Amino acid sequence: MSTTPTVHFEAASTLAVVVSSHEPLLFLSDDLKIIAASASFCRAFDIDPTSVPGKKLGELGQGEWAMPKLESLLKATASRSADIQAYEIDLKRPNRATRQLVVNAQTLDDGDVEHIRLLVAVTDVTDARAEARLKDDLARDKAILLQEVQHRVANSLQIIASVLMQSARRVQSEEARGHLHNAHHRVMSIAALQRQLSTSPGGSVELRTYLKQLCQSLGASMIADPSRLSIHVSADDSAVEADVSVSLGLIVTELVINALKHAFPDERTGTVMIDYRSSGRDWTLAVADNGIGMAAGRDAPKAGLGTGIVEALVKNLDGEITLSDAGPGTMVTIGHQESAGFQANLSPFVYAR
Structure with missing residues (x-):
């Protein structure tokens, strides 16, 4: 066939x-x-x-x-x-x-x-390639613009902080001066974050660098004698989103200010330690000092604006606060835990001063 x-x-x-x-x-x-x-x-x-x-x-x-x-x-x-x-x-x-x-x-x-x-x-694929190039160009231009905005915001915050310090020097009231100093430290916390964001890819913040810069700024403005008081930062390689870093930075600012003000009276020497550890979505932030420890009863200081700020920020991060005796001194631990069994090893951090 x-x-x-x-x-x-x-x-x-x-x-x-x-x-x-x-x-x-x-x-x-x-x-x-x-x-x-x-x-x-x-x-x-x-x-x-x-x-x-x-x-x-x-x-x-x-x-x-x-x-x-x-x-x-x-x-x-x-x-x-x-x-x-x-x-x-x-x-x-x-x-x-x-x-x-x-x-x-x-x-x-x-x-x-x-x-x-x-x-x-x-x-x-001409049109598709042109569209892809346009998207790349727009993304690059947006990143450059964002970096410039962050740089300018950081500069503006520095100016605001300077004005606050000048105002603090002029006022007669110790209470008003204290409030202005606290405002200055909070502004410097955000300024440090803005500087870090301007050099960070993708809008994420590498916490070790950020916390070190932040604490250097706090130490420079609050510690008159570095041989008497010091701030040490320990952190893993964690990087977090900008909004999370803002909250963490403000928490550290408030706790460090509180420790430097109250933990070392009468020219007492000491150290404030900051430690951050994470595993997946779980993390722990600890701020400890080796000062006089927690006061009890009628000698305990009243909760102020700083305490309210910390509590609000921790709530925003879905975290929990634990206040404990560091023997000597005080440790504030803030944790966010989603996985069972996560436990940051903080004991070497507390005693290695």
Whole structure:
């Protein structure tokens, strides 16, 4: 029985699929003559469909498809010695913008065992690439603008802090002076964060660097004799989002201010230690001193603005506060725990002063 009708039927089916395809397709012989082109290919590249059959690929249009490298790869694909997958080309036509194309090609058995056929898919990615470049440019410009804004905010905060310090020197009331000093320290906490954000990629804050900068600033403004009092920071490699770092920075500011004010009376020497540890979404922040410890009964200081600020910030972080005797001194531990069994090892931190 002759197989010719079957072969003709399969070839006709292939042609029908190619011509009606919504994707730009070419059906080529092994010598790169065009057997058929999809209507979508002709529309996309402004080619007269009636002029296509029988032409070689390099003869299409005004010769813009005559690309030696592409032809070489197609011939290698036809001989099964190569494979074209996502090969990128630039289609250059007179008086038209260059188009960026992605070409995929594979051999196709359409029933004619004596001849190799190639099915070539051509995708115009010009607009997609332009959109991607635009998004990259916008993201880069946004990052530069954000960095500049953060830098200017940090400078403005420094000016505000300076004004607060000058005002504190002029006022007569000790209570007013204390409030101005506290406001100054809180502003400096945010200024330190802004400086860190301006140099941090992706808006995240590396806590070790941030906390060290913050405590250096607090020490410079509150410790008159560094040989008597000092602040030490210990932290792992954690990086957190900016809003979290704001809360943590303000908490540290309030607790360090409180320790420096109340833990070392009568020229007592000592150290304030800050430690931060995390594991996954769990974290622990501890601020401890080796001062006089917690007062009890009527000698205990009344809760002030700083205490309210810390409690509000901890609540915002879904954390819990623990106040304990550090023997000597006091330790405030703030923890956020989602995983069972997380326990930061803080004992070496407390006693290694």
